[in-house]
Amino acid sequence: MATERVASWAVNLSYASLPPEVVQAAVSSFYNWVGCALGGASHPTTTIACEALTPFFGKPTSTLLGHKGARTDASHAALLNGIASHVHDYDDTHLATIIHPTGPVASALLAQSEALGGVNGKDFILAFVAxxxxxxxxxxxxxxxxxxxxxxxxxxVGSIGAAVAVGKLMRLERTPMQHAISIAATQVTGLREMFGTDTKSFHVGRAAQNGLMAAVLAARGYTGSLQAIEAPRGWARVVSTSNDVDAQVASLGREWEIARNAFKPFPCGIVVHPVIDGCIQLHREMAKGGVTAADIQRVHVRVHPLVLELTGKKTPQDGLQAKFSVYHGGAIGLVLGKAGPAQYEDSVVLSAEILNVRDKISATADETLGADETEITVDLSNGTTLTRHVRHAIGSVEVPMTTAQLEDKFIDQVSLVLGAEGALRASKACWALQGSESVGELAKGI
Amino acid sequence: MATERVASWAVNLSYASLPPEVVQAAVSSFYNWVGCALGGASHPTTTIACEALTPFFGKPTSTLLGHKGARTDASHAALLNGIASHVHDYDDTHLATIIHPTGPVASALLAQSEALGGVNGKDFILAFVAxxxxxxxxxxxxxxxxxxxxxxxxxxVGSIGAAVAVGKLMRLERTPMQHAISIAATQVTGLREMFGTDTKSFHVGRAAQNGLMAAVLAARGYTGSLQAIEAPRGWARVVSTSNDVDAQVASLGREWEIARNAFKPFPCGIVVHPVIDGCIQLHREMAKGGVTAADIQRVHVRVHPLVLELTGKKTPQDGLQAKFSVYHGGAIGLVLGKAGPAQYEDSVVLSAEILNVRDKISATADETLGADETEITVDLSNGTTLTRHVRHAIGSVEVPMTTAQLEDKFIDQVSLVLGAEGALRASKACWALQGSESVGELAKGI
Known part of the structure; x- marks a missing residue:
């Protein structure tokens, strides 16, 4: 049932049926993704993969974002843009599942849109939403x-999302779409054990490739199981012991998940965000009062238990590890008042000024707090104590990033690659996705 | 422990330390695999994938076996040769696990050997065994x-095997080899739900690609988890609830699994083999007695319960489904006295003479029988009854295929692609793997 239902819903979805807020969420998600992919393009996790795989590159149909117009085949573009877009842990989050949804889907879709040609903004948005x-x-x-x-x-799940998106773009009918879902579902890529290594973002790019390949094969009549998701030995039962697939699939088109997509204000695990948010607020307060990091004696944060479980790393040794350290997150907030990719560079992670504050931070798990909540206390050398309660961190459903903040994030990342002017031009082009006559031209212009 | 142990064992393995029977098993496995890959090259499951993916093909460094010397990049060659080698379910079986071990490993290894160049037969065998x-x-x-x-x-597990083989070929040191294992392990490809569809053999090709990519990335310094296999949330615990990894890994180099590799005499699930074997024997007996299929009234087979669980399909509609039908297997044995790829063509599966006998076959599960055992009773219209007890099917550890039978199987498949002379030439070349100065030249010559 579920496989057929997802397929037939996606196949029948029309642009006219998309509510305006869904289209808006799609454009914002794409916009945020492009910024992240450009921002991650020169990260070693991306460039090493690019160099290692160059011998396999095919006909250059699709843009490698942030590589000065370089192009490769759609599959490698999907992989490498996917890696780049996730490498700073700065992309987006479907908060109910902590899926970062755009990476696998947009990476596959943009690459294949360029390869096919003739794809306009609305085609793209429709496939993307599906x-x-x-x-x-x-x-x-x-x-x-x-x-x-x-x-x-x-x-x-990104592999499956990418397959549905590319399948929709390629106008698959219902049965081939079921096969595409199936071929994607059988490629179960991604162990959490890889977190903190290059392979975490590799997962996102590989999911894009998995889905792209699944759709391309299914378009030619390749078969998988028509009950791939729900069969007794199908995907859902093999990969999980919780199974609410039928109910969830039944709500397709009634409750739009993309409208619940949130954008990351900081390039690290979302559970660290309340602490960073609060520490940046405290940094501003201290700056106003003429207080500096040197005046900090002790910092204590109370956080949801998940924060320490996922990001309890006390002494991260590099930028990747620092993404899993609530201590580093707090330190850069307090010391630098900022937490962008630059504050997760290895050199910053190991700098004396950050280590000094980082090692003064202690943390307690508190089950009464929400996952997007924190209480922070800073004891200063003059004997005073500053406190801050963050009820909902920036980037949560309650306190979403504003369009202006999203733009700042984009420009901040993209300027480093395209320069200030290029960043503004790219920003404008991406916001104009809906009216674009050719997504291929749009990508070329970035 | 396990990740490091596998890596360091593989890295330290030397050709001189391989026992002669291990080298012999490696050569036989390679030989059998080449025959299967050539035999499956023109199957639609291979050719559809080839056509669908042509737009992604890179620099032609590696041979697409059975495609008249056509070449593509190593990754696509690994995929397509892997698919071809498994599509007839005719390859090989590590009986203790029912892994078909050569497909993922040889597909990746041959493709990358050609791409790298300068790989001789001993290098190849060493990496293959690892x-x-x-x-x-x-x-x-x-x-x-x-x-x-x-x-x-x-x-x-094929993904991991392919990574270790290619990693060994590329002379990775221990730490990069651990990363290669890790990057391969995170790509968990293959649900049994896909059995009976194109995607089953896609798994084998994709595993080859997964492993190849893992090794190539790791060779450039890409990182995964150094405890990918054994970590609390590592591969072994995520994909299974049985875990004997430490003990198994400890026996590396003491007990050689390749020496336990068996070659399939018939192109279908191994559990059907006893019935086919017995029915072919009965066909010969009937032929001697002047009895034909038209004289068959009723057939009953008693089999291990697994046979009906895995291959209980009563009315297969095509060749792929017929591989999962003990009834089709019995019918071709009795009627045609042969069970090669030709007897699994759709036209044979749906032919009147096969359907007629197939629908007269009944089966009972019997727990007292071994998985490679069967008892068959054939009632004839003249009132007599023929019986046959197969204690161990051909292709089992107890009754392995002889070299002559393996050669017949090779020639049978390869003649259709290369003609009789070409098949003999290819056979000779593959048997001579150990002394080959260039595996790339060997592949080109096939």
Whole structure:
């Protein structure tokens, strides 16, 4: 049932049926993704993969974002843009499942749109929404046990989302779409054990490739199981012990998951965000009062238990590890008042001024706090104490990033690659996705 | 421990330390695999994938076996040769785990050997053995629950085997080899739900690609988890509830799994083999007595319960489904006295003469029988009854295929692609693997 239902819903979805807020969320998600992909393009996790795989590159149909107009085949573009877009842990989050939904779907879709040609903004948005909805509904269907067991849900369901998106772009009919879902579902890519290594973002790019390949094969009549998701030995039962797939799939088109997509204000695990948010606020307060980091004696944060479970790393040794350290997050907030990719560079992570404050931070798990909540206390050498209670961190459903903040984030990342002017031009082009006559031309222009 | 142990064992393995029977098993496995890959090259499951993916093909460094010398990049060659080698379910079986071990490993290894150049037969055999041992030991480590849950063990562990083989070929040191294992392990490809569809053999090719990519990335310094296999949320615990990995890995180099590799005499699930074997024997007996299929009234087979669970399909509609039908297997044995790929063509599966006998076959599960055992009773219209007890089917450890039978199987498949003379030439070349100065030249010559 579920496989057929997802397929037929996606196949029948029309642009006219998309509510305006869904289209808006799609454009914002794409916009944020492009910024992240450009921002991650020169990260070693991206460039090493690019160099290692160059011998396999095919006909250059598709843009490698942030590589000065370089192009490769659609599959490698999907992989490398996917890696780049996730490498700073700065992308987006479907908060109910902590899926980072856009990476796998947009990476596959943009690459294949360029390869096929003749894809306009509306075609793209339609396929993108189909992919994101399939991805998140199936994610909800196997949540939370799927994640608890140890699967990186972003890539495991991302493969399927990418297949649905590319399948929709290629106008698959229902049965081939079921096969595309099936071929994607059988490629279960992503163990959480890889967090903190290059392979975490590799998952996102590989999921994009998995889905792209699944759709391309299915378009030619390749077969998988028509009951891939729900069969007794199908995907849902093999990868999880929780199974709410039927109910979740039944809500397709009634409750839009993309409207629940949130954008990351900081390039690290979302559970660290309340602490960073509060520490940045405290940094501003201290700056106003002429207080500096040197005056900090002790810092204590109370956080939801998940924060320490996922990001309890006390002495991260590099930028990747620092993403899993609430202590580093707090320190950069207090010392630098900022937490962008630059504050997760290895050199910053190991700098004396950060280590000094980082090692003064202690943390307590408190079950009464929400996952997006924190209480912070800073004892200063003059004997005074500053406190801050963050009820909902910036980037949560309650306190979403504003368009201006999203733009700042984009410009901040993209200027480093394209320069200030280029960043503004790219920003304008991406916001104009809906009216674009050719997504291929749009990508070329970035 | 396990990740490091597998890596360091593979890195330190030398050709001189390989026992002669291990080298012989490696050559036979390679030989059998080439025959299967050539035999499956023109199957639609291979050719559809080839056509669908042509737009992605890179620099032609590596041979597409059975495609008149056509070449593509190593990754696509690994995929397509892998698919071809498994599509007839005719390859090989590590009987303790029912892994078909050579497909993922040889497909990746041959393709990358050609791409790198300068690989001789001994280099190839050494890397091949390292990959097969890693693959089978890890398979034993998660067997049987891994398979019971619904994973296609051939491809899930095949990815890792391929990574170790290519990593060995590329002379990775221990730490990069651990990363290669890790990047391969995170790509858990293959649900049993896909059995009976194109995607089953896709798994084998995709596993080859997964492993190849993992090794190529790791060779450039890409990182995964150094405890990918054994970590609390590592591969073994995520994909299985049985875990004997440590003990299995400890026996690396002491007990050689490749020496336990068996070659399939018939192109279908191994559990059907006793019935086919017995029915072919009965066909010969009937032929001697002047009895034909038209004289058959009723057939009854008693089999191990697994046979009906895995291959209980009563009315297969095509060749792929027929591989999962003990009824079709029995019918071709009795009627045609042969069970090669030709007897699994759609036209044969649906022919009146086969349907007529197939529908007269009944089967009973009997727990007292071994998995490679069967008792067959054929009632004839003249009132007599023929019986046959197969204690161990041909292709089992007890009754392995002889070299002559393996050669017949090779020639039978390869003649259709290369003609009789070409098949003999290819046979000779493959048997001479050990002395080959260039595996690339060997592949080109096939």
């Amino acid at each position: 992919g994101i909805e399939a991805e998140c509904k199936l994610g909800l269907g196997v949540w939370p046990k799927h994640y608890d067991i140890g699967w990186h849900i972003t890539s495991t | 990959g097969i041992e890693a693959e089978c030991k890890l398979g034993l480590g998660v067997w049987p629950k891994h398979y019971d849950i619904g994973w296609h063990i051939t491809s899930t």
